[in-house]
Amino acid sequence: MAELITESIAVRADAADEEPDDSQRRRGRSAFWRRLLTPKFVVGAVVVLLIVLFGLIGPLITQDPNAIDNIGLSSPSGAHPLGTTSVGQDVLAQLAHSTRGSLTVGVLVAAFTLGLSAFFGIIGAYIGGITDEGFSLLSNVMLVIPGLPLVIVIASYVESQSVLLVIVVLALTGWAAGARVLRAQTLSLRNREYVLASRVAGERTWRVICVEILPNLLPVMSSGFVFGIVGAVLAEAGLSFIGIGATGSLTWGTMLADAQNGQALLFGAWWWFAPPGLLIAALGAALSLINFSIDEVINPKLRTTNIAKVERRTKREHQS
Amino acid sequence: MSTNPEMSSAAGVATPGRSGSVAPDSPLLSISGLSIDYLGERTVHAVANVSLQLGRGEIIGLAGESGCGKSTLAYGINQLLVPPAVITEGGVTFHDRSGDDIDVLALEDKELRRYRWNKVSMVFQGAMNSLNPVISVRAQLNDVFATHRPQMSKAERRLRSGELLELVGVDPKRLDSYAHELSGGMRQRVMIAMALALDPELMIMDEPTTALDVVVQRDILLEITRLREELGFAVIFITHDLPLLLEISDRIAIMRHGRIVEMASAEEIFFAAQDPYTRQLLRSFPSLTGERGDFIRHGAQLENEEVR
Amino acid sequence: MATLEVKNLCKDFHVREGGNRRILNAVQDVSFELVPGGTVALVGQSGSGKSTVARMIAHLERPTSGQVLLDGAPAPTRGRGVHKYRSQVQMVFQDPFASLNPFHSVGHHLERPLRLHGVATSKADVHAHVIELLERVQLSPGRDFLARRPHELSGGQRQRVAIARALAPQPSVLIADEPVSMLDVSIRLGVLNLLARLQREEDLAVLYITHDLATARHFSDRIMVMYQGEVVEDGAPDDVILRPQADFTKRLAAAAPEPARNERMIAAASRYAKDTTNDR
Numbered sequence: 001m002a003e004l005i006t007e008s009i010a011v012r013a014d015a016a017d018e019e020p021d022d023s024q025r026r027r028g029r030s031a032f033w034r035r036l037l038t039p040k041f042v043v044g045a046v047v048v049l050l051i052v053l054f055g056l057i058g059p060l061i062t063q064d065p066n067a068i069d070n071i072g073l074s075s076p077s078g079a080h081p082l083g084t085t086s087v088g089q090d091v092l093a094q095l096a097h098s099t100r101g102s103l104t105v106g107v108l109v110a111a112f113t114l115g116l117s118a119f120f121g122i123i124g125a126y127i128g129g130i131t132d133e134g135f136s137l138l139s140n141v142m143l144v145i146p147g148l149p150l151v152i153v154i155a156s157y158v159e160s161q162s163v164l165l166v167i168v169v170l171a172l173t174g175w176a177a178g179a180r181v182l183r184a185q186t187l188s189l190r191n192r193e194y195v196l197a198s199r200v201a202g203e204r205t206w207r208v209i210c211v212e213i214l215p216n217l218l219p220v221m222s223s224g225f226v227f228g229i230v231g232a233v234l235a236e237a238g239l240s241f242i243g244i245g246a247t248g249s250l251t252w253g254t255m256l257a258d259a260q261n262g263q264a265l266l267f268g269a270w271w272w273f274a275p276p277g278l279l280i281a282a283l284g285a286a287l288s289l290i291n292f293s294i295d296e297v298i299n300p301k302l303r304t305t306n307i308a309k310v311e312r313r314t315k316r317e318h319q320s
Numbered sequence: 321m322s323t324n325p326e327m328s329s330a331a332g333v334a335t336p337g338r339s340g341s342v343a344p345d346s347p348l349l350s351i352s353g354l355s356i357d358y359l360g361e362r363t364v365h366a367v368a369n370v371s372l373q374l375g376r377g378e379i380i381g382l383a384g385e386s387g388c389g390k391s392t393l394a395y396g397i398n399q400l401l402v403p404p405a406v407i408t409e410g411g412v413t414f415h416d417r418s419g420d421d422i423d424v425l426a427l428e429d430k431e432l433r434r435y436r437w438n439k440v441s442m443v444f445q446g447a448m449n450s451l452n453p454v455i456s457v458r459a460q461l462n463d464v465f466a467t468h469r470p471q472m473s474k475a476e477r478r479l480r481s482g483e484l485l486e487l488v489g490v491d492p493k494r495l496d497s498y499a500h501e502l503s504g505g506m507r508q509r510v511m512i513a514m515a516l517a518l519d520p521e522l523m524i525m526d527e528p529t530t531a532l533d534v535v536v537q538r539d540i541l542l543e544i545t546r547l548r549e550e551l552g553f554a555v556i557f558i559t560h561d562l563p564l565l566l567e568i569s570d571r572i573a574i575m576r577h578g579r580i581v582e583m584a585s586a587e588e589i590f591f592a593a594q595d596p597y598t599r600q601l602l603r604s605f606p607s608l609t610g611e612r613g614d615f616i617r618h619g620a621q622l623e624n625e626e627v628r
Numbered sequence: 629m630a631t632l633e634v635k636n637l638c639k640d641f642h643v644r645e646g647g648n649r650r651i652l653n654a655v656q657d658v659s660f661e662l663v664p665g666g667t668v669a670l671v672g673q674s675g676s677g678k679s680t681v682a683r684m685i686a687h688l689e690r691p692t693s694g695q696v697l698l699d700g701a702p703a704p705t706r707g708r709g710v711h712k713y714r715s716q717v718q719m720v721f722q723d724p725f726a727s728l729n730p731f732h733s734v735g736h737h738l739e740r741p742l743r744l745h746g747v748a749t750s751k752a753d754v755h756a757h758v759i760e761l762l763e764r765v766q767l768s769p770g771r772d773f774l775a776r777r778p779h780e781l782s783g784g785q786r787q788r789v790a791i792a793r794a795l796a797p798q799p800s801v802l803i804a805d806e807p808v809s810m811l812d813v814s815i816r817l818g819v820l821n822l823l824a825r826l827q828r829e830e831d832l833a834v835l836y837i838t839h840d841l842a843t844a845r846h847f848s849d850r851i852m853v854m855y856q857g858e859v860v861e862d863g864a865p866d867d868v869i870l871r872p873q874a875d876f877t878k879r880l881a882a883a884a885p886e887p888a889r890n891e892r893m894i895a896a897a898s899r900y901a902k903d904t905t906n907d908r
Contacts, residue, residue, distance in 0.1 A: 193727035200686050201741040201793065202714045215731040385812040533673035534839065538883035560813050566887035590887050591900035604813045608842040608886045609870060 035297050044289030051283055055103045058096025065093040065250060076271050083271035086262035094255055095275050101251040102280075105167055105236045110228030112171035113178060114221060120175070121182030122217070126190050126209055136183065142176035148238065155244040163246040170235050178224045185220055189213050219294060226291045230284050237280060252276035347415050348521060348554050349374040349397065354410035356389070356396050356578075359403070366392040366405065368578040374522070379548060379555040381565030381586070383601065384575035390558050393575070394524045397556070398440055399424060399432055414439060417521060438468060441515035443508070445527040450511055451499040457485075457510055458495040464517045484513040489543055505536035509543065516547070524556045529564075541568055563605050566590050574598045632662040632685070632717065632801045632833055637694035639680050654680045656857045657694070662801055662833035669836045669844035669865070671880075672854035678837050679722075681854075682805045685835065686719040698801075715745040718794035720823075722806040724786035728778035734789050735774040738762070741796035761792040765822060784815040788822065795826065801833045809839065820847055841884050845869045853877045 059065075070088040074080060082091035117139075124135030151169050155161055189195060190213065198212050233252070239245045240253025241260070259265075259273035351374075356367035366389045374380055382390045395401050397412055412424040416439065427435050444450045452460055461481040465472050472480070482492040488509040499507060508528060515523050525544070529537040545568055548555060559565060565572050566586050573583040574595065582595040593599050639655040655677040662668055672678040683689040685696055687703065687710060696703040703713050721727035728737055738758045741747075748754040762770030765788040778786055787807060794802060804823060808816040820843060827834050838844050844851050844865065851868040853861040853876065860874040872878045887893050 193721040193723055194729040196683075196688055197719070197721055197727045197790070197793065198729070198740070199688060200714060200719050202711050202744045202797070203740065211732075212729055216729075385814060534841075534885075535673070535879050535883040561885065562813070563885035563887050566893070567885055567890045586887075587893060587896035587900065590893055591896065600814055604817055606817070606842045606846045607888055608845065608881070608884050610888055 036293055038293050040289045041293035044286040047282055047286035048290065051099060051279060052103065054096060055099035059100055062093035062096045063090050065089055065097045073267060073269055082275055085258065085272055091271055091275065094250060097250040098252050098255050098276060099279060101249050102233050102236065105163065105251065106229040106233040108167045109170045109174065109232030110225050112167065113175045113228045114225050116171060116175035117178030117182055118221065121179035122186045122209060122213065125183040125186035126213065139176040139179040145173065147173035151239060152244060155239065160247045163249050166236060166239065166246045170232055174231060181220060181224065182217060185217055186213060189216055223291055223294050226287050230287050233280065233283060252280050346376045347373045348376045350413045351397065352411050354396060354412065355408045356392050356401065356405055357408050358405050365578050367396065370580055372573060372580065372583065374554055374556065377548065377552045377554050378571065379557060379569045381569030381572040382556060382558045382575060383560065383562050383565050383572055385560055388575040389578040390575045391526055394526055394556060394558055397424065398436060398442060398524060399427065437520065438518045439520055440522045440524060441520040443511050443515050443523060443525045443528045445530050451507060453499050456496050456498055461514060461517060464514060468518055484517055487516065487547065488513045504532050505540060508532065508540055520553055522554045526558045530559065562601050574601065631664065631699060633697040634685065635659050635695045635697065637681065637684060638692045639684060639689060640692045653857050658859055660852060662835055664800065664831045664833050665827065667827065667834040667836050667848040669838060669848035669851045670854060671838055671841060671844045671851055673839055676854040677857040678854050679805055682719065682803045682835065682837050686717060686803055687713065715797040716799050717801045718797060718799040719803040719805065720790050720794050720807045723810045724783055724790055727790050728786055730778055733774065734776050737789060737793050738796055741793055745797035747796065747798060761796060765792045783811045784819060787811060787819055791823065803835045805837045841869055841881060
């Protein structure tokens with residue numbers, strides 16, 4: 001290359017490099033968290049936290065949920081803050097253990113689902129070719145298999161269902177949609193120049209996937225994980241309600257099923273069926289709130305609140 | 321703010337007719353002291369106290385680098401700014417053919433819609449994004465007429481649509497095409513045809529050829545200058561490509577950090593630029609045909625010069 | 629020093645248009661040689677195949693036919709050989725906003741190639757090399773840039789980091805694919821001059837890919853013009869630009885904005901002649 005300008009000038013051209021302005025500099029991880037801290041997120045997080053704490057601590061301080069030595073169907077009282085069931089179990093104790101059970105199922109299913117969808121979605125899309133075609137075909141097939149009926153069929157074949165079986169079955173029927181989302185994202189990421197650049201630098205395939213691609217998928221994956229929990233809790237509740245959940249387990253679904261069998265509604269025993277139902281609704285709503293907040297941060301098109309704020313400010317300044 | 325009067329005196333010589341700083345005889349658009357801020361955690365003064373006068377039928381080039389405020393200024397003229405961008409000061413007056421002066425910033429709703437496209441039309445960089453991908457060129461032109469010229473008959477519209485495409489050098493058969501069926505240059509021509517549809521007095525072109533290859537760019541530029549001769553509209557042409565502006569503009573405004581640092585005729589900018597930043601910009605484009613050594617000479621000069 | 633030779637390189641893409649499959653000859657029979665200290669400019673419009681040539685040389689695309697030879701030996705296609713080839717042949721990408729991972733710090737981007745190619749192994753050694761690389765691309769003091777993330781840098785600074793990354797494995801061949809076309813005009817020459825200086829210091833063989841005839845002319849020893857996958861003209865810069873032979877090159881050279889040959893400017897030149905000398 002012929003050098004056209006002497007060194008000192010090249011240095012000076014440097015000084016003319018446009019400095020990125022401060023607002024740009026302040027973006028980044030800390031800003032990510034600050035933007036995430038919307039009222040929506042805070043409410044959602046607090047509710048989730050309360051439910052999790054209840055699930056963690058509750059079982060330690062309540063009585064045995066299966067003890068049937070209390071008076072049946074008694075309404076809430078000092079001894080039994082949430083009353084008792086028809087066979088005399090303490091509802092609060094049942095609720096505490098059920099919360100733990102439901103959350104365990106939800107988190108484990110969401111984690112397995114995420115793992116499966118990441119494996120089939122990301123690896124297929126990155127490697128491409130036959131691997132991608134195969135993985136895509138598999139996820140498309142899994143996508144059209146109706147989940148719940150399949151679960152019912154599997155569950156009815158197995159004699160005694162462990163919690164683990166329920167978790168595995170729910171994960172196996174639930175990963176396909178997530179895999180398709182991650183595949184689409186990875187397809188766009190794999191041709192980004194920084195991925196090409198890391199290949200040129202000599203990075204190995206697994207490292208390119210884990211270090212270059214995966215971090216950029218984290219927002220999508222965390223959103224998928226959160227929705228996965230809601231989906232799994234609901235699915236498990238559904239299964240338990242129709243009587244094919246895990247044998248001997250205690251979840252919100254089994255509580256509702258018991259309440260149904262014990263004709264709680266007929267006896268007006270609201271303290272029996274309302275709490276598990278409310279907790280399912282609260283968890284679903286809270287996790288959705290968290291998800292909306294994550295969505296708003298990663299998807300600029302959804303950032304509505306800020307614009308409204310600026311508009312108000314604009315009007316004020318125009319009037320003054 | 322046009323050229324700093326002190327600058328030419330500081331240079332010690334009277335430069336021949338700094339036409340750039342003189343207001344045109346028959347003004348079409350007057351911008352006075354316009355300031356535009358982006359409100360946010362930290363307010364950014366995107367355009368700061370800009371004044372300029374655009375003559376009827378004149379091509380003004382607005383040159384500057386990313387973030388200098390050139391597009392913001394153009395959008396402000398058309399009241400196309402959306403929050404958080406806010407006009408904080410100044411005025412824009414459009415001197416209509418009919419002799420009326422229009423206070424652009426005071427326009428609202430119906431009048432604003434009438435002003436846009438009728439008086440001032442815009443051509444953007446990405447024709448693919450500006451053309452609707454799911455309806456034909458004909459339907460889009462029809463939409464323009466239906467909105468702004470409801471009294472036109474169907475036959476008139478068809479005739480006019482064909483005329484417009486012919487005007488920009490596109491076969492009228494293309495009226496039934498969709499955006500994706502057209503090449504990049506053709507799309508940009510269609511965009512220009514649409515901008516011309518209502519016979520505007522001013523066209524604002526925001527980097528209209530930046531995405532195009534240089535051969536196609538040349539064709540489009542020739543088309544724009546020819547149409548200007550023919551139809552007499554004025555143009556505000558925004559780009560970072562200073563050599564291109566030097567070829568097509570009557571006057572050029574160099575923008576930096578929201579201000580016009582220098583405004584003068586194209587010849588003046590090319591041969592006798594006053595502002596150091598203008599000179600720096602000029603030097604950033606090596607000459608295609610000049611001596612290879614020519615460039616080194618310019619470079620050597622740079623050393624003795626104050627570069628902000 | 630290594631020499632890179634490209635022989636009869638071809639690349640076909642299978643494209644689907646509606647239901648039909650069609651073969652697109654993106655690159656057809658391209659041959660050239662890069663020598664230490666020399667720059668070859670590959671000029672063409674979008675879709676001419678110039679970037680595909682770059683990607684084939686950088687081992688990001690596999691040629692349909694033809695060869696890339698490094699010091700006379702065919703470029704390996706798999707295994708450790710590829711790694712070794714990459715330590716010799718590096719690439720700078722077009723878009724500095726896309727070629728750095730938003731998730732990683734500047735330091736990370738430079739440490740990896742140093743470690744991968746065994747240029748430095750101990751922590752202190754890597755650190756020293758990273759600082760040195762940063763300062764060589766005029767990002768000094770280097771330690772101020774280590775922890776920054778790409779979004780905290782301007783376009784020119786990012787491209788400098790990208791250049792430093794390409795230099796980290798101490799290559800002998802550098803492919804620069806439109807290295808300045810995404811940058812602001814006032815900093816383009818600075819980056820090109822930086823590349824020119826580094827080339828001289830390292831005796832690099834450079835392939836400069838661009839659509840800009842003017843910089844191609846000033847920054848290269850030889851220009852090849854590509855059109856629809858083929859090299860239509862090949863020669864010394866001044867011959868290609870000032871005395872083009874191929875139709876396409878003629879059109880390209882005539883279309884490029886050049887105020888110096890604009891009639892109005894020529895007419896005005898005499899008016900300003902005296903003035904300019906006084907002024908400057």
